[in-house]
Amino acid sequence: MDKPLKILIAEDSVIFSQGLQQLLLQYPEKISAVFVAHDYQETLVRLSETDIDILILDLNFESTHFDGFTIARKVKENYPLVKIIVLTQQAKIDSYEILFSEIGVQGYLDKKLGVGETLEAIETVAEGNTYADKNIKAMLEIGRWMEISKREKEIVELLAQGLTQKEIADKLYISIRTVETHIKNCTQKLDARNTVNLISIYVSYKNANREGAL
Amino acid sequence: MDKPLKILIAEDSVIFSQGLQQLLLQYPEKISAVFVAHDYQETLVRLSETDIDILILDLNFESTHFDGFTIARKVKENYPLVKIIVLTQQAKIDSYEILFSEIGVQGYLDKKLGVGETLEAIETVAEGNTYADKNIKAMLEIGRWMEISKREKEIVELLAQGLTQKEIADKLYISIRTVETHIKNCTQKLDARNTVNLISIYVSYKNANREGAL
DNA sequence: CCCAAATTACGGGAATACCCGTATTGACCC
């Protein structure tokens, strides 16, 4: 919204990247320049030569040498001010977590995106907020939380609020052993290492996809 | 972006609400109708008569009878499809948590907002995504996480990843008692009830404000 | 009516975390 943005697209597919470039150039009041890089080297060169605001990075980018993850991490290390929006064909639950939590990516978009969504993501990210595509969020949610039953979710929610197993048992008029079992099952279903990790995962997902919360 | 939105503003201040109404009506291609309600009763009537897409709700709304929280909760109960964007003068850390986690609010905006930000929030929320103002996020972050030291954050992060105290101690080459102390201090600083709750809070904040993560 | 899934629950021991307090070191600041 303030000054026009400089954008770099890091993407294997020439067709896709040029298409996106053309689309973005339709909005000169928001976007002043759109560069395209087709490999890792080119991406780094461009980043060093121009002060890029936003990097749009294909996750399946240049899969032979480095993957998108590695590139995202390296870019964040060397150019922490550059905001990254990640593109993906098929969203994976693990990718999402790592990208946001560990690497610090700001945006996550599905490739079958419309112009509106793309621009929105860019603007949102440019202003310091984060953006995650709702389709992706839905996919992520479906992926694992479908398996968690209503009662289990209830207990996880109470855990997140800081209740102990005992307190939950009392509150729900069930045995502490039942609470224990529910937690155990959740932990297994979600591949959590322990309760603390379970809650970490839970809160992440809940934040990512608020629609189906509880 | 699809069909024009119907918006309801629930706000005490006639001046503010009318101003916002006028602003929003400048964009007929996005927003088809903007209603204003000045008390709780009026809000409910409007919600029952018109199928509102987005409710913009002042948190300090009608503080005599119900507060914004109660209203948000009631609206979500009776009209779960209505997306809520909350307005606030001074963001409070607790408010934020409760609104998003418990009530399921979709947006959080500071009152000294620009037109651009407001529209962006509305569009983002309309499409099923969530929006939190970056100023608010920053304020929230500053509020409490300033007190948490680097080492403490490091340990909290490892906890979130599912490591036990023992594992963290080994990884950082420190005693388990030190890890324990760090956790204890964090828990106190953030008013967490226990480690699980601490991580719940941590992950929420980290998601809300990704900029300063770790 | 039966089956799969959800919810309930227990035993028993090992492992961890929690809670009190106390205390030493080193860094940085006025």
Added chain:
DNA sequence: GGGTCAATACGGGTATTCCCGTAATTTGGG
């Protein structure tokens, strides 16, 4: 050079959770 704070660490006891397994009862579809 004294104050504050971060980071380190311990003792000792209590409370809680975790991990095996097992299993009775609902409950909701088909």
